[in-house]
């Protein structure tokens with residue numbers, strides 16, 4: 001039985017099929033869930049946490065409050081007016097991040113009185129049981145991952161959105177970077193959620209489209225969500241929405257979390273906005289090179305990663321970092337400020353991109369002098385892909401950039417941690433990589449003062465790098481590329497700055513970090529309260545899932561018992577009755 005005190009109780013029957021149900025019982029609305037138990041039984045047999053509900057069907061309040069005698073008689077206690085159907089996602093595993101531990105379900109309640117239905121709907125509205133109606137733009141990339149986004153959209157996302165009452169417009173991406181154009185042009189008056197059915201790449205494009213608009217300050221507030229249908233799916237895996245039912249549920253419930261955004265700027269090139277990762281070296285090359293194995297789905301990263309590991313390169317350059325929290329939060333322009341008309345989000349240290357300002361001033365500092373890097377990675381989510389869980393310490397909304405780097409080039413030293421620890425979040429604990437937290441990164445690729453000096457801060461010329469003298473120095477083979485959210489970026493002097501909590505990412509209502517760091521001190525209390533509520537919802541869902549998995553295992557045990565009994569009876573029949581005579585006759589003859 002749920003421990004929470006009921007807000008309201010109703011007499012009604014319940015069933016998982018829409019046909020008649022003879023069992024009468026009591027439906028209770030408690031602060032976090034609705035529960036139903038058969039009459040005279042203290043234990044709840046149906047429990048549906050509100051955060052798992054994505055839609056319902058019920059008579060309209062207008063119909064229920066009909067006052068004319070005629071209509072009163074017409075609809076009086078007709079089954080249609082007494083029925084409320086609730087659509088929800090049923091968690092069958094207490095591991096809420098499990099990809100297979102959730103499915104769709106519908107429960108039908110048949111009330112005894114029309115007045116009860118009306119009271120129930122009014123209470124449900126007060127307790128925010130059902131998601132609020134919104135208008136969503138659904139952006140589907142038919143070419144993401146192994147090409148199943150359209151199927152996912154048609155069979156899971158759209159039916160669930162339709163049940164939820166969300167008004168949906170659907171659009172397919174038709175070419176590379178089409179999502180940038182769509183997000184750039186989307187009418188913000190028309191849409192209040194932008195939901196992407198794709199991999200992380202299309203979400204990256206959406207963010208770039210929204211932030212390059214003249215009204216970016218408004219556009220950045222549009223809630224953006226992701227139903228995973230790509231090959232990496234790092235964000236969905238990190239949020240625990242790898243299951244498409246769960247991802248769609250989260251989008252329908254519409255809870256958002258602040259998302260840190262990163263500006264990656266190079267001289268004379270348009271700025272790129274990123275939400276997931278920036279990398280250089282082995283991991284960047286593997287990610288970009290894996291594009292040709294796209295048909296392999298998530299396996300493409302492992303194949304390309306292995307090839308790159310056994311053919312390790314060295315990447316020379318200098319890296320400077322700004323201590324965390326040094327970027328001014330005021331990069332978010334208040335709507336009434338005169339700067340509000342600026343064409344894109346400001347960055348503070350743009351002057352560092354200038355060729356003359358080679359050494360950035362304090363408080364910037366250079367990473368320990370390394371002759372070269374073998375890998376460098378800054379990531380904003382705990383997972384790099386579905387199969388690589390990097391570190392549970394990573395938060396996507398704490399205003400901190402986390403940077404891991406290494407100059408290790410021994411193949412086995414890199415391979416071992418990736419084989420042993422890529423799924424357990426301990427990859428960084430093996431001492432393979434050094435770590436620092438920062439608020440900005442300046443990367444100057446190339447070798448200073450060497451015969452083939454490529455520190456011109458322009459794109460590193462592959463031919464120059466491959467020159468004989470550079471090879472004699474044993475410094476590197478090729479310059480590689482920068483990888484920004486899975487997209488290639490030329491290796492040139494690059495400045496990356498953080499915009500803390502800049503956008504609103506849809507996250508499940510029960511999603512919480514183990515330890516929350518606030519964006520600003522003022523927001524601390526509010527965030528703590530939010531996280532506490534999310535934690536409570538997660539506990540309820542896990543509790544209910546445990547009960548369900550308990551019921552499933554009881555059924556399984558009962559079936560096993562029946563099979564065992566059948567086996568015993570058959571054996572008995574064979575050996576101790578006619579069967580026994582038959583067997584012994586055969587035995588005698590032999």
Ligand SMILES: Nc1ncnc2c1ncn2[C@@H]1O[C@H](COP(=O)(O)OP(=O)(O)OP(=O)(O)O)[C@@H](O)[C@H]1O
Pocket residue numbers: 141142143144145146173174175176177178197198199200201202203205229230231232233234486
């Ligand atoms: N109709 C299309 N034809 C060709 N490419 C497209 C089309 N629509 C989108 N794209 C491109 O597909 C690329 C990959 O998209 P997406 O991120 O959805 O999948 P993914 O790369 O497999 O997944 P992940 O980013 O999670 O690894 C993006 O660069 C996008 O621009």
